[in-house]
Amino acid sequence: xxxxxxxxxxxxxxxxxxxxxxxxxxxxxxxxxxxxxxxxxxxxxxxxxxxxxxxxxxxxxxxxxxxxxxxxxxxxxxxxxxxxxxxxxxxxxxxxxxxxxxxxxxxxxxxxxxxxxxxxxxxxxxxxxxxxxxxxxxxxxxxxxxxxxxxxxxxxxxxxxxxxxxxxxxxxxxxxxxxxxxxxxxxxxxxxxxxxxxxxxxxxxxxxxxxxxxxxxxxxxxxxxxxxxxxxxxxxxxxxxxxxxxxxxxxxxxxxxxxxxxxxxxxxxxxxxxxxxxxxxxxxxxxxxxxxxxxxxxxxxxxxxxxxxxxxxxxxxxxxxxxxxxxxxxxxxxxxxxxxxxxxxxxxxxxxxxxxxxxxxxxxxxxxxxxxxxxxxxxxxxxxxxxxxxxxxxxxxxxxxxxxxxxxxxxxxxxxxxxxxxxxxxxxxxxxxxxxxxxxxxxxxxxxxxxxxxxx
Numbered sequence: 092x093x094x095x096x097x098x099x100x101x102x103x104x105x106x107x108x109x110x111x112x113x114x115x116x117x118x119x120x121x122x123x124x125x126x127x128x129x130x131x132x133x134x135x136x137x138x139x140x141x142x143x144x145x146x147x148x149x150x151x152x153x154x155x156x157x158x159x160x161x162x163x164x165x166x167x168x169x170x171x172x173x174x175x176x177x178x179x180x181x182x183x184x185x186x187x188x189x190x191x192x193x194x195x196x197x198x199x200x201x202x203x204x205x206x207x208x209x210x211x212x213x214x215x216x217x218x219x220x221x222x223x224x225x226x227x228x229x230x231x232x233x234x235x236x237x238x239x240x241x242x243x244x245x246x247x248x249x250x251x252x253x254x255x256x257x258x259x260x261x262x263x264x265x266x267x268x269x270x271x272x273x274x275x276x277x278x279x280x281x282x283x284x285x286x287x288x289x290x291x292x293x294x295x296x297x298x299x300x301x302x303x304x305x306x307x308x309x310x311x312x313x314x315x316x317x318x319x320x321x322x323x324x325x326x327x328x329x330x331x332x333x334x335x336x337x338x339x340x341x342x343x344x345x346x347x348x349x350x351x352x353x354x355x356x357x358x359x360x361x362x363x364x365x366x367x368x369x370x371x372x373x374x375x376x377x378x379x380x381x382x383x384x385x386x387x388x389x390x391x392x393x394x395x396x397x398x399x400x401x402x403x404x405x406x407x408x409x410x411x412x413x414x415x416x417x418x419x420x421x422x423x424x425x426x427x428x429x430x431x432x433x434x435x436x437x438x439x440x441x442x443x444x445x446x447x448x449x450x451x452x453x454x455x456x457x458x459x460x461x462x463x464x465x466x467x468x469x470x471x472x473x474x475x476x477x478x479x480x481x482x483x484x485x486x487x488x489x490x491x492x493x494x495x496x497x498x499x500x501x502x503x504x505x506x507x508x509x510x511x512x513x514x515x516x517x518x519x520x521x522x523x524x525x526x527x528x529x530x531x532x533x534x535x536x537x538x539x540x541x542x543x544x545x546x547x
Contacts, residue, residue: 100159103193104166105151111184118174119150132230137162140232144221155234198422201242202249210256255414263293266374278302283340286347344374345381356385444516
């Protein structure tokens, strides 16, 4: 019989936006490596499986190892080598999880509960990409495959059963969400950017995502308007063409650096008649403001400035935090389920070992008996074969049930150890160590029952 591999533990070593500044994170990101996960894997000989996650806000090594203490030291040494940082910096900036804590952390990351913006969807896609690369490089196996797939399903469950991602928590996104509330659907609508600031550009990207039909960019510097319009598949105009463009526009996002108001109330009043008083929505995210607050007094004209958008964002952040509490409860339930699956990995080789040993004994003894029963016909031989097989199954039934239930108890290591020793299953029950057993009994003991010990 081939000895089974020692049980692997799940480890996670990482830094993120909460624990490390960008100058530390960028030293660990391996952005200069064409195959970063393979590079990490090759430098961690004690890790049998590795997934490497690197984003602008976090760098994490997720690993499975049968030698967790040695693996931790290898990961630390590896990070010191690639970053050239002082050990004290790595120690202060990093976090180190194992077992249940590592599982919980991966689930929280996938569900965006550990993100800078709780509920943002990008991290799930980034984690999926990291896992795909690990698969392609042959760096992920049974344990991390199961962990990653469970993390993806947990994230989906949280998005389905909570409203954690339903509230806008950025100024640009909030502006577009308000536009959707006013117009219902944005498909078929026309939008205009006045100025070419970063927040206006982000809002324009959200508008495009939500089906805006046409986008116009107006800017004091026409060249900049042309460049931005090209990147957004829109049209560029000068500020002198503003009035004509306003007649055709439904949504205006203004973010110039002008020292004062550039769109007065009277100017908007004049364009409403040729517009046939269609709804006009202004979003003023400039400081100082670009648009006269008095335009809000005009029928069918809506104006929101940056302070009003910030209020919306803060309210939405509070709502997301409430939903995060529900999400944490879902994660805890899923962590318990995953733990149960992990425990079953310890039991399976011992159950299989019991069945294989009993079957081997049955066949050997049956063959020996059949030599003295040569007078039996095939029907009788088959009846005896069936009888012995049934006896073995019935004898093993209770021990197997006991093992499965024992995997969920606190003294599981003792149970598994004793069963493997009672039935001489050395080489099959390799997930159980003498260390675990002795610690359970309150005694000292450091020697592992594994294939090397069996050979010694």
